[in-house]
Amino acid sequence: MTTIYGMTDSGNCYKPRLLMAKLGRPFTHVETSSRDGTTRSPGYLAKNANGKVPLLELDDGRFLAESNAILLHLAEGTRLLPADAYERALVYQWLFFEQYSHEPYVAVRRSLYVYPERAAQATPERLASLLESGNKALGVMEVQLAKTPFLASNAISVADIALYAYTHDAGTGGFELANFPAVSAWLDRVRADPGHVPIGWLP
Incomplete structure (x- = not known):
């Protein structure tokens, strides 16, 4: 298995x-x-x-x-990865965005609050910098999600799963998701997709 x-x-x-x-x-x-x-x-x-x-x-x-x-x-070969070459490339685009423009700020700021051993790294300057860059990433998502229901196309894909992972808990890191209504509505759509489980779920 x-x-x-x-x-x-x-x-x-x-x-x-x-x-x-x-x-x-x-x-x-x-x-x-x-x-x-x-x-x-x-x-x-x-x-x-x-x-x-x-x-x-x-x-x-x-x-x-x-x-x-x-x-x-x-x-591969499932509903969560488009068959169309351009739509697949859009998925890759958002996956790269997640790792380079989103995760280093949204996830890292969350980690400074979640893990006690990282508290010493949570200087006011670093928190402010991470907040600014994280909000910029959420703003990029907001622009796209105001136009389409999901990030890469009109259907959910692994691009949405990748960005959902840390965005859904961004509030723990001090990000105000209420400032991003299209992102908030998208989070609800991802949760409503069949088979959804919370972060603490294990098989």
């Missing part, structure tokens, strides 16, 4: 679990955390030399790292 190694409360690790739930596919979850040293153990590093989660282990024993690469692989 497919195995996903990851931290339950990590947005990046939530992504493949949420996708599998929406696809109705069985899998095994193995709790693997950077907080307790599991990701730096010799056994785990033998699976993923980068020492990060999530990590996908396929039925044949092959491994695949990086959350958005995992999404693309698992969604």
Whole structure:
């Protein structure tokens, strides 16, 4: 059976679990955390030399790292990855946006509040910078979602799953989602899609 190694409360690790739930596919979850040293153990590093989660282990024993690469692989041939070449490219665009323009600010600011060991890094200057950049990313999403119901097309895709993971909990990081009504409405649409599960869900 497919195995996903990851931290339950990590947005990046939530992504493949949420996708599998929406696809109705069985899998095994193995709790693997950077907080307790599991990701730096010799056994785990033998699976993923980068020492990060999530990590996908396929039925044949092959491994695949990086959350958005995992999404693309698992969604191949499903309703969550468009067949049209241009629409697929739009999915890739939003996946790159998530990793370069969204996650480094929205997710990082959230982490400074969620994980006590990171509290010392939460200087006023850093929090202000992260808030500014995160709001800019949410603003980019707002522009698109005021025009289309989902990010890459009129149908939900892995682009929406990737950006939902940290956006839905952005309030924990001090972001005011009420300032982004199109984003807030989109969050409701993603939640309403069949098979949806919360971040704490495990198989």
